Amino acid sequence: MRPARLHGGPQPPPRHASLNQALEQAAASGRRGLTFVAADESETTLGWDALRARAARVAGALASLGVRPGERVALVLPTGPEFMDAFFGTLLAGAVPVPLYPPVRLGRLPEYHASTARMLRLSGAVVLLSDGRVGRLLGEAVRLAGPRLGLRSVASVRESGAAPLAHPAEPGALALVQFSSGSTVDPKPVALSHRGVLAQTDALRMLMPADTPEDPQLGVSWLPLYHDMGLIGCLLSAVTYPGPLVLIGPEAFLGRPALWLRALSRHGGTMSVAPSFGFAVCARRIRDEEMEGVDLSRWRLALNGAEQVSVPAASRFSERFARWGFRPAALMPVYGLAEAALAVTFSPPRSPLRTVPVDPVELAREGRVRPGGRILASVGSPLPGTAVEVRDERGAVVPEGVVGRIHARGPSMMEGYLGQPEATRAVLDDGWLDTGDLGFVHAGELVVCGRVKDVVVLRGANHSPQEFEDALDGVRGVRTGCAVALGFVPAAGDGEELLLLVETTPEATADLVDRIRAAVAERTGVRPHTVELLLPGTLPRTSSGKLRRSEALRRWTTGTLHPPAPVNAVRLMGAMLRSALALARARAQPEVET
Amino acid sequence: MATELEVLETIRSIARTELEMERTISPGDDLLRDLALDSLGLTVLAVGLENRFRVKLSEDDAAGVQTVGDLARHVAARTEEAR
Numbered sequence: 001m002r003p004a005r006l007h008g009g010p011q012p013p014p015r016h017a018s019l020n021q022a023l024e025q026a027a028a029s030g031r032r033g034l035t036f037v038a039a040d041e042s043e044t045t046l047g048w049d050a051l052r053a054r055a056a057r058v059a060g061a062l063a064s065l066g067v068r069p070g071e072r073v074a075l076v077l078p079t080g081p082e083f084m085d086a087f088f089g090t091l092l093a094g095a096v097p098v099p100l101y102p103p104v105r106l107g108r109l110p111e112y113h114a115s116t117a118r119m120l121r122l123s124g125a126v127v128l129l130s131d132g133r134v135g136r137l138l139g140e141a142v143r144l145a146g147p148r149l150g151l152r153s154v155a156s157v158r159e160s161g162a163a164p165l166a167h168p169a170e171p172g173a174l175a176l177v178q179f180s181s182g183s184t185v186d187p188k189p190v191a192l193s194h195r196g197v198l199a200q201t202d203a204l205r206m207l208m209p210a211d212t213p214e215d216p217q218l219g220v221s222w223l224p225l226y227h228d229m230g231l232i233g234c235l236l237s238a239v240t241y242p243g244p245l246v247l248i249g250p251e252a253f254l255g256r257p258a259l260w261l262r263a264l265s266r267h268g269g270t271m272s273v274a275p276s277f278g279f280a281v282c283a284r285r286i287r288d289e290e291m292e293g294v295d296l297s298r299w300r301l302a303l304n305g306a307e308q309v310s311v312p313a314a315s316r317f318s319e320r321f322a323r324w325g326f327r328p329a330a331l332m333p334v335y336g337l338a339e340a341a342l343a344v345t346f347s348p349p350r351s352p353l354r355t356v357p358v359d360p361v362e363l364a365r366e367g368r369v370r371p372g373g374r375i376l377a378s379v380g381s382p383l384p385g386t387a388v389e390v391r392d393e394r395g396a397v398v399p400e401g402v403v404g405r406i407h408a409r410g411p412s413m414m415e416g417y418l419g420q421p422e423a424t425r426a427v428l429d430d431g432w433l434d435t436g437d438l439g440f441v442h443a444g445e446l447v448v449c450g451r452v453k454d455v456v457v458l459r460g461a462n463h464s465p466q467e468f469e470d471a472l473d474g475v476r477g478v479r480t481g482c483a484v485a486l487g488f489v490p491a492a493g494d495g496e497e498l499l500l501l502v503e504t505t506p507e508a509t510a511d512l513v514d515r516i517r518a519a520v521a522e523r524t525g526v527r528p529h530t531v532e533l534l535l536p537g538t539l540p541r542t543s544s545g546k547l548r549r550s551e552a553l554r555r556w557t558t559g560t561l562h563p564p565a566p567v568n569a570v571r572l573m574g575a576m577l578r579s580a581l582a583l584a585r586a587r588a589q590p591e592v593e594t
Numbered sequence: 595m596a597t598e599l600e601v602l603e604t605i606r607s608i609a610r611t612e613l614e615m616e617r618t619i620s621p622g623d624d625l626l627r628d629l630a631l632d633s634l635g636l637t638v639l640a641v642g643l644e645n646r647f648r649v650k651l652s653e654d655d656a657a658g659v660q661t662v663g664d665l666a667r668h669v670a671a672r673t674e675e676a677r
Contacts, residue, residue, distance in 0.1 A: 039641070039644075039645065077632075104633040104636055104637060105636060105637060105640040105641075105651050105652065106625065106636040106637075106639065106651065106659060106665070109657070133652060164636050251637055251641055252641070253643060254637045254638050255637070255638060255641025255642060255644075255645065256645070258640070272622060282653075284614070285612060358655075459634060515631055518626075518627040518628070518630065521626050521627065521630040521631070521632060522624075522626040522627050525632045525633040525636070526632045526633075527630045527631075527632045527635075
């Protein structure tokens with residue numbers, strides 16, 4: 001069997017020294033820039049040159065405020081021109097933007113304050129930029145974290161009258177910090193250099209269709225700009241390409257998913273990316289009337305990533321929108337993670353979805369691929385310049401068709417977790433990133449099938465399992481500290497869902513599952529898909545008593561998650577007898593190959 | 595302006611069509627505990643109400659809004675202000 005090792009071919013030579021230089025070139029290119037689509041479909045445009053001019057004013061103001069090159073500037077802003085002012089203004093000041101997520105409407109605020117304060121501290125942000133509306137809610141987080149220059153509104157900074165500034169940046173300098181997970185428990189600040197981000201956008205560019213006057217390329221995105229896929233995959237790709245990008249706020253999309261497909265049609269969009277759930281939401285919630293006159297036939301790359309791809313959801317989308325010109329071959333599963341700047345692998349463009357039918361129990365039990373009822377999607381091969389290996393626990397490369405940990409190496413890997421050398425060493429070794437994801441190589445392509453790192457990915461957002469486990473504190477009938485939260489993909493579902501395996505006490509009542517669901521939904525804002533109640537001692541633990549989450553999932557999947565057998569005299573006798581018999585038999589017979 | 599009852603009906607309709615909820619919804623239901631709305635569900639609900647009643651619900655509106663009834667009252671009061 002061939003070893004599970006893939007390489008994406010040579011990395012293209014760098015086209016820019018820094019994002020700052022890329023922005024200068026975009027501004028000088030005369031190419032169309034950004035278009036913002038509001039919930040009522042009214043549009044505002046911002047050309048690259050205007051964007052650059054506004055950013056230079058913000059940069060000058062930040063410098064005169066006391067922001068020094070290399071320092072971090074946090075931003076909490078909705079998708080709109082002010083996000084661009086703050087993000088690119090920070091870059092042009094020679095500083096490092098750290099986009100953070102905004103609060104959810106009608107959501108609970110105390111958790112938001114705590115996690116925002118934590119991310120401000122971890123990133124070492126010296127100031128937090130926001131707008132008047134969201135800014136009113138950030139006082140508490142700023143009070144808790146105490147950034148040196150406090151909280152400022154972008155408008156006040158931009159209009160301060162300081163002279164414009166456009167600081168150059170070194171290729172090896174820190175370009176931005178993005179958080180791998182937004183939870184209160186364990187957010188990790190991923191530090192990316194200019195060189196790394198540009199290596200990613202250069203590699204992506206090679207996979208995009210050529211831009212010609214007859215076939216102009218245009219991107220459309222509703223993804224949040226505080227995550228790699230929206231920020232690097234869409235916005236920074238558009239800057240470095242350079243080319244036009246139509247942006248819809250994530251909230252506007254969730255409120256009315258048709259906005260996305262309508263914008264693609266109206267602008268002749270050729271490229272767009274979304275997590276699996278985004279495609280599922282469209283197939284379910286868009287009404288035929290909303291699609292009147294819509295033509296999706298120009299949409300060439302419909303990238304599907306950021307969470308495990310659900311093949312049923314992808315097929316439902318393709319079938320539903322074929323009537324409006326959607327081409328099934330446009331749907332391309334991709335795989336990546338914040339620590340790799342964004343993408344690691346890409347499906348070949350314009351080819352049908354490649355799927356592998358596997359037996360899920362066999363896969364979990366033996367780590368081997370045998371045909372079965374669960375359909376997994378191939379996520380393709382590595383980006384140019386990137387290599388992938390699937391390794392076993394000892395670090396040896398496994399053969400094709402065997403499940404192992406996915407490792408990746410390439411020019412866009414992170415510099416490390418900012419200020420966390422130990423956490424960095426745990427995942428980065430000799431340029432190889434341990435992704436913490438499980439997968440196998442099949443027919444020369446990577447298939448992702450699970451995860452060993454303790455992360456639950458829901459609707460494209462990473463959550464720490466502890467966030468959900470902590471939410472069970474004080475729920476009567478739950479054994480304290482004896483529950484694990486896991487992500488799993490239900491057979492016919494739209495994508496990854498939350499699974500809770502919970503050990504109970506004798507106080508457990510008939511409504512315990514409902515009470516667990518309510519407690520988790522209330523405290524974390526996520527509704528568990530499945531809650532499984534277990535007898536005490538059922539969850540696998542390490543010798544030191546720590547819960548083994550991925551082993552628990554493996555046993556749950558294979559139907560081998562059993563409570564410990566009660567030990568009594570009769571059982572003990574039986575066990576001794578069996579082992580004595582086995583020993584006798586082994587002695588009597590020569591070794592048999594099994 | 596909209597009455598609480600109209601807002602309540604809209605909440606029911608959003609829950610049925612956009613959130614695909616099958617349970618009946620009464621004013622006493624807790625948005626998080628009983629309807630188990632997650633951040634996505636809350637956003638869909640908020641945006642749906644904003645579009646229908648032409649009001650803006652901000653994040654700090656959550657402070658006094660716990661139940662469906664609270665939300666209906668709140669949105670009705672907002673449409674009153676907006677008049």
